Amino acid sequence: MQNNKVLITGIGIVSSLGEGLDAHWNALVENSEPKLDATRFAPYTVHPLGEVDWNLQIPKRSDQRQMETWQRLGTYAAGLALQNAGIKENEALCATMDMVVAAGGGERDLAVDTLILAEGRTSNDRGVMLNQKLSTELRPTLFLAQLSNLLAGNISIVHKVTGSSRTFMGEEASGISAIETAAARIRSGQSTHMLVGGSYNTEHFDMLLGHELGGYLKSDGWAPLWQRQGSAGGGLVTGSGGVFLVLESADHAAKRGAKAYAEIESITSGQIRRGRDDLSKTVRDMIETAANGDEAPFIVSGASGAHAPTAAEKAALDALPGAAVRGVTGLTGHLREAQFPLSVALAAIAVSKGEAFGPLGEGEMPRDKPVSAAIATTIGVTRGEGVARLTRV
Amino acid sequence: MTKYTDHLGRPIVAVTGIGIVSSLGQGKEDNWAALTAGRSGIHTITRFPTENLNTRIAGTVDFLGESTAGATPLSEKLAALAAEEAIAQSGLPMDDFGGSLFIAAPPVELDWKSRFALDRTTIEDGETSYELMLASCRRKPLPDFFNTTQFGYIAERIADTFGTRGLPITLSTACASGATAIQLGVEAIRRGESERVLSIGTDGSVSAESLIRFSLLSALSTQNDPAHKAAKPFSRDRDGFVMAEGAGALVMESLESAIARGAKILGFLQGCGEKADDFHRTRSKPDASPAIGAVRAALEDAGLTTGQIDYINAHGTSTPENDKMEYLALSTVFADRIGAIPTSSNKSMIGHTLTAAGAIEAAFSLLTIQTGTLPPTINYDNPDPAILLDVVPNVKREAKVSTVLSSSFGFGGQNTCLVMGAEPVL
Numbered sequence: 001m002q003n004n005k006v007l008i009t010g011i012g013i014v015s016s017l018g019e020g021l022d023a024h025w026n027a028l029v030e031n032s033e034p035k036l037d038a039t040r041f042a043p044y045t046v047h048p049l050g051e052v053d054w055n056l057q058i059p060k061r062s063d064q065r066q067m068e069t070w071q072r073l074g075t076y077a078a079g080l081a082l083q084n085a086g087i088k089e090n091e092a093l094c095a096t097m098d099m100v101v102a103a104g105g106g107e108r109d110l111a112v113d114t115l116i117l118a119e120g121r122t123s124n125d126r127g128v129m130l131n132q133k134l135s136t137e138l139r140p141t142l143f144l145a146q147l148s149n150l151l152a153g154n155i156s157i158v159h160k161v162t163g164s165s166r167t168f169m170g171e172e173a174s175g176i177s178a179i180e181t182a183a184a185r186i187r188s189g190q191s192t193h194m195l196v197g198g199s200y201n202t203e204h205f206d207m208l209l210g211h212e213l214g215g216y217l218k219s220d221g222w223a224p225l226w227q228r229q230g231s232a233g234g235g236l237v238t239g240s241g242g243v244f245l246v247l248e249s250a251d252h253a254a255k256r257g258a259k260a261y262a263e264i265e266s267i268t269s270g271q272i273r274r275g276r277d278d279l280s281k282t283v284r285d286m287i288e289t290a291a292n293g294d295e296a297p298f299i300v301s302g303a304s305g306a307h308a309p310t311a312a313e314k315a316a317l318d319a320l321p322g323a324a325v326r327g328v329t330g331l332t333g334h335l336r337e338a339q340f341p342l343s344v345a346l347a348a349i350a351v352s353k354g355e356a357f358g359p360l361g362e363g364e365m366p367r368d369k370p371v372s373a374a375i376a377t378t379i380g381v382t383r384g385e386g387v388a389r390l391t392r393v
Numbered sequence: 394m395t396k397y398t399d400h401l402g403r404p405i406v407a408v409t410g411i412g413i414v415s416s417l418g419q420g421k422e423d424n425w426a427a428l429t430a431g432r433s434g435i436h437t438i439t440r441f442p443t444e445n446l447n448t449r450i451a452g453t454v455d456f457l458g459e460s461t462a463g464a465t466p467l468s469e470k471l472a473a474l475a476a477e478e479a480i481a482q483s484g485l486p487m488d489d490f491g492g493s494l495f496i497a498a499p500p501v502e503l504d505w506k507s508r509f510a511l512d513r514t515t516i517e518d519g520e521t522s523y524e525l526m527l528a529s530c531r532r533k534p535l536p537d538f539f540n541t542t543q544f545g546y547i548a549e550r551i552a553d554t555f556g557t558r559g560l561p562i563t564l565s566t567a568c569a570s571g572a573t574a575i576q577l578g579v580e581a582i583r584r585g586e587s588e589r590v591l592s593i594g595t596d597g598s599v600s601a602e603s604l605i606r607f608s609l610l611s612a613l614s615t616q617n618d619p620a621h622k623a624a625k626p627f628s629r630d631r632d633g634f635v636m637a638e639g640a641g642a643l644v645m646e647s648l649e650s651a652i653a654r655g656a657k658i659l660g661f662l663q664g665c666g667e668k669a670d671d672f673h674r675t676r677s678k679p680d681a682s683p684a685i686g687a688v689r690a691a692l693e694d695a696g697l698t699t700g701q702i703d704y705i706n707a708h709g710t711s712t713p714e715n716d717k718m719e720y721l722a723l724s725t726v727f728a729d730r731i732g733a734i735p736t737s738s739n740k741s742m743i744g745h746t747l748t749a750a751g752a753i754e755a756a757f758s759l760l761t762i763q764t765g766t767l768p769p770t771i772n773y774d775n776p777d778p779a780i781l782l783d784v785v786p787n788v789k790r791e792a793k794v795s796t797v798l799s800s801s802f803g804f805g806g807q808n809t810c811l812v813m814g815a816e817p818v819l
């Protein structure tokens with residue numbers, strides 16, 4: 001079996017901070033004020049998407065119309081990543097490119113739902129009413145615009161990535177598994193170049209309900225990431241965004257003269273039983289493995305803000321006194337399926353620049369010395385843990 | 394000395410456990426008896442009212458306590474039953490499987506029963522709105538409802554029940570999902586990440602809304618009466634697929650590990666191939682090139698030529714489009730030989746089990762190899778004159794089968810093919 005180096009050669013990001021690498025790096029370096037919307041979904045605050053000109057990556061209006069926002073976001077970010085890697089519109093490379101997408105779904109038709117629920121309050125025969133309303137009110141293609149694997153389907157249609165197409169599901173863990181599997185396939189020679197990432201649109205009541213059924217959303221406004229314990233609600237402040245990476249074997253990248261941001265040296269993932277096992281110890285062990293003996297690692301944390309897992313991760317990070325930690329979701333919001341791709345992308349940019357961005361919150365230590373390696377974390381709100389180690393190429 | 398690696402030097406992947414649940418019953422034995430007898434599991438829907446619906450039939454699994462509990466509990470139960478049967482057959486410990494889990498599960502949302510119940514908690518607060526439902530959750534979260542909306546939930550429960558290792562992967566490649574779950578398992582064994590894997594495809598998601606969604610895309614058969622005649626792959630009067638439920642599970646191991654523990658080997662996963670389609674969200678490229686690419690990739694991965702395939706377990710959904718495209722793909726790859734390779738569709742009897750289909754049909758493919766019985770394509774009364782396949786019409790046939798190709802094609806340009814055999818390709 002081969003043992004290829006796995007390189008990140010393309011990054012596409014769109015979030016509340018804007019789009020592209022520079023917009024994100026500058027916001028991190030300047031520790032900008034987060035872009036927030038506290039009114040549209042009050043009492044919840046979200047990190048909303050800014051203005052996006054979808055035409056730039058999804059030229060056909062007919063394609064745009066076939067997608068709900070999360071699919072457009074992902075297709076857009078995938079286009080940015082391909083462009084960034086210099087692969088966009090390279091027919092031969094796209095036709096042999098493998099793809100793993102971390103996807104949610106949903107974004108239901110709220111008007112139809114509300115209509116049916118309202119009728120349901122008085123209807124004598126709810127089942128029959130449901131059939132009648134769904135049959136007449138649902139837009140036929142909405143199903144596809146919500147369906148999990150259709151983000152990948154749209155990327156194939158719009159960007160012609162057709163080597164293979166797989167969609168992983170399962171909230172934050174899907175983003176972790178997607179990158180882990182993509183990297184493993186390249187490392188072993190099962191693939192030479194891959195597109196991997198995900199997207200999440202939080203600006204939708206149905207998507208917020210997905211979190212709030214479990215009581216996970218923070219309901220008293222934004223607060224710094226590490227200072228949400230004891231606040232009203234569950235601590236989570238979500239954001240909209242899409243993040244895709246192009247991964248390549250070192251050989252493949254060298255042959256086409258592609259520049260790499262970072263090497264993915266390792267990814268550690270797991271899923272402990274949260275009610276039974278010690279999450280903090282688990283995270284600490286994973287980070288120590290990733291630190292590989294470095295007593296002063298640079299860590300891009302994807303901590304969500306949700307009370308229990310964030311407290312556990314904080315405790316693990318506090319036990320590493322030399323670590324320079326950056327909790328990035330205070331700026332971007334939590335991106336669920338796209339969160340691990342985001343953590344990895346931001347860590348890769350830091351590694352490629354050879355420098356750390358400054359502390360984003362209280363208790364985060366400055367880091368002046370050059371950065372030659374970085375650790376990216378994402379700990380799921382209810383399940384799934386992942387840590388990546390990136391090194392300078 | 395036994396050789397443990399295949400023609401490309403990769404660990405050989407052996408199957409040591411098989412589990413099946415479908416509308417035909419629970420377990421391999423009942424399913425195989427019904428399938429080879431040409432019995433249909435498709436029936437009139439009783440789970441929910443069907444007034445106002447054009448399609449009133451499905452292959453739902455109605456015999457479980459969870460059958461009316463909602464898509465998530467039923468999909469979990471189906472997965473658990475299939476996994477239990479597969480692990481029991483493999484002889485591995487039932488609560489300490491010790492390998493990775495790959496599970497294809499339907500992407501489901503909060504079901505209507507729960508939505509109505511949630512709305513009911515807000516009746517005193519005002520007119521129906523998402524704002525009021527969110528406010529209700531703030532006052533009192535609903536963890537059971539929450540769980541049904543989390544795509545990672547079923548995998549966590551299965552992982553916990555059977556003691557699989559690591560972060561389980563939940564996936565969807567639409568109607569190819571079950572095959573993808575198996576492919577991910579094969580790849581993990583070939584990479585040496587896991588000595589054994591549990592790959593499952595499960596789907597218990599037939600509901601009024603899911604049926605209406607497919608119906609609005611004109612994908613479903615509306616020939617409701619008699620229900621058992623509706624699924625007729627490769628027939629001239631086919632008019633859509635029939636939604637169905639079930640689960641298939643395989644325990645796969647590296648040959649070395651299987652032999653070391655003295656496990657009985659049931660067959661081999663020889664090759665997997667895939668190719669994405671960029672033509673349209675629901676339609677295949679007219680020249681079938683992605684499906685052709687997937688079949689060829691699977692043969693190449695297996696190290697076999699077209700002449701070495703004895704039987705094809707077709708995707709055969711019974712939609713006008715799929716069956717035509719599938720024939721174009723198969724006749725292109727196998728050329729003149731295609732009419733001589735028996736090619737049947739399990740979906741004529743079990744319907745289209747969607748997320749589970751690829752896994753259930755892989756399981757049936759392995760039983761075909763083991764027993765030397767080809768399950769028929771039933772309801773083949775009006776052959777489509779443009780599809781010149783030997784579909785094993787209406788009645789099973791005995792034949793020696795060493796190697797099977799099983800194909801899966803899905804919305805979103807998903808094409809995945811598996812090759813299974815009685816012996817490894819050395």
